[in-house]
Amino acid sequence: MQIEAIGSSGEFRHLSTIAGIAVDLRYATPHNFAGRDLYSPFDCAWLHREAAAGLEQVVAWLAAARPGCTALVLDALRPQRVQEQLWDTLDGTGLQMYLAEPARGSIHSFGMALDITLLDADGNELDMGTGFDDLSERSQPVLESHFLARGELTARQIANRQLLREAMAQGGFAGIASEWWHYDCGNRDLVRATYQRIL
Numbered sequence: 001m002q003i004e005a006i007g008s009s010g011e012f013r014h015l016s017t018i019a020g021i022a023v024d025l026r027y028a029t030p031h032n033f034a035g036r037d038l039y040s041p042f043d044c045a046w047l048h049r050e051a052a053a054g055l056e057q058v059v060a061w062l063a064a065a066r067p068g069c070t071a072l073v074l075d076a077l078r079p080q081r082v083q084e085q086l087w088d089t090l091d092g093t094g095l096q097m098y099l100a101e102p103a104r105g106s107i108h109s110f111g112m113a114l115d116i117t118l119l120d121a122d123g124n125e126l127d128m129g130t131g132f133d134d135l136s137e138r139s140q141p142v143l144e145s146h147f148l149a150r151g152e153l154t155a156r157q158i159a160n161r162q163l164l165r166e167a168m169a170q171g172g173f174a175g176i177a178s179e180w181w182h183y184d185c186g187n188r189d190l191v192r193a194t195y196q197r198i199l
Contacts, residue, residue, distance in 0.1 A: 002199050003042045003079045011196065012111055013052040015045040015073060020059040022072045022119060026132055027082065033133040034089045038082045046077040048111035048195065051185040054171030055114065061170035066163065068121030074132050074181060075115035078108035080199045095135045098178055110195040112185045114173065118164055128164070129157035132181050141165075142177040 006012050015023050026032045028039040047055065055071065062069045084102045100106035107113035118126045129147070130139045137143050138152060141161065147153040161180045168175065173183035184191075 001196055003044065003077075003081075006046055006077070006198060007043075009196075011049060012046045012077070013049050014043075015047065015052075015076060018047075018052055018055055018059070020063065020070065021055065022070050022123075024072060024074060025076070026074050026115075027078065031132075033135055034086060038085055042079065044075075044077050044079065044082075046111055047114070048185070051076075051112050051114065051173075054173055054185050057171040058167050058173070062118075062167050066167075069126075069163075069167075070119040070123075071167070072117050072119050072125065073114060074117060075108060076113075077111045077198060078106060078113075080105065080109045080197055083109055098135050105192050105197055107184045107188055107191055109197050109199075110191050111198065112191045112195060114168075114183050114185070115179075115181045116164070116168070116183060117181055118160070118167070126160040126163070127157050128161055128180055129153045130180070139180055140178050141175060141180050 001009060023045060025039065025044060028037055030036055058071055062071060080102065083106045087096060087099055087102050090096045090099060117128060120126060130136060138147055144153060144158050148158060165175055168183045173185050176182050
């Protein structure tokens with residue numbers, strides 16, 4: 001399905017229908033590693049209905065366990081054509097490991113992944129040790145203990161990442177080894193085999 005037709009599909013929900021979240025889609029701005037708006041004129045503020053339901057569970061858990069903390073969605077549905085642009089942007093840099101190869105497909109392109117962080121009660125992003133789209137080893141959850149021992153991440157920064165992981169787990173989301181902000185909803189192989197990719 002083309003992104004232009006997504007509004008007519010009952011399989012997807014707009015982020016505006018999910019109460020209690022904040023939204024700042026970074027690929028609709030220059031504030032991403034490509035340095036440009038990759039989404040306009042398309043509205044990419046969509047999730048598959050299963051991922052949207054999972055995000056509602058995250059919101060409910062945060063409201064009970066950490067009042068004042070708000071989920072900030074940084075990326076949701078990412079059309080295949082944008083994934084291809086991102087892949088090409090990193091060609092020759094040695095950083096393509098941070099992206100799903102377009103032929104295989106990003107889980108974002110099925111509306112089943114989120115890039116996300118947390119806001120405090122004052123609306124400030126929690127300090128996660130790096131910003132979104134920081135394609136460095138300090139962004140990798142698998143290396144957190146290493147960078148803590150070297151003093152390049154603090155215990156507070158790791159605790160903030162752990163809070164995000166705990167919140168996302170409530171909605172059935174699983175993180176990945178290379179980016180603290182990325183979460184998949186459901187099994188990647190199953191998603192790629194059975195869900196509809198948005199082009």
